[in-house]
Amino acid sequence: xxxxxxxxxxxxxxxxxxxxxxxxxxxxxxxxxxxxxxxxxxxxxxxxxxxxxxxxxxxxxxxxxxxxxxxxxxxxxxxxxxxxxxxxxx
Numbered sequence: 001x002x003x004x005x006x007x008x009x010x011x012x013x014x015x016x017x018x019x020x021x022x023x024x025x026x027x028x029x030x031x032x033x034x035x036x037x038x039x040x041x042x043x044x045x046x047x048x049x050x051x052x053x054x055x056x057x058x059x060x061x062x063x064x065x066x067x068x069x070x071x072x073x074x075x076x077x078x079x080x081x082x083x084x085x086x087x088x089x090x
Contacts, residue, residue, distance in 0.1 A: 064076070064077075
């Protein structure tokens with residue numbers, strides 16, 4: 001019968017613990033479920049971001065009009081000037 005695992009039996013370096021969990025030992029099922037969870041999280045983030053971007057594009061658009069872009073987005077979006085070139089320096 002194997003001895004009970006203590007914190008002193010495991011490697012102290014987290015990288016060694018995680019690499020050991022991914023490559024061998026009885027914890028392989030845990031590593032697989034961890035990788036599945038990571039993959040699911042990435043897919044959920046990409047799909048969610050795409051859906052939100054599509055909704056915003058349909059409602060208000062993602063790009064300014066060429067006229068607004070030429071006039072300056074600070075002026076057209078916020079009613080402010082980013083650079084006050086007409087004022088005297090000083």
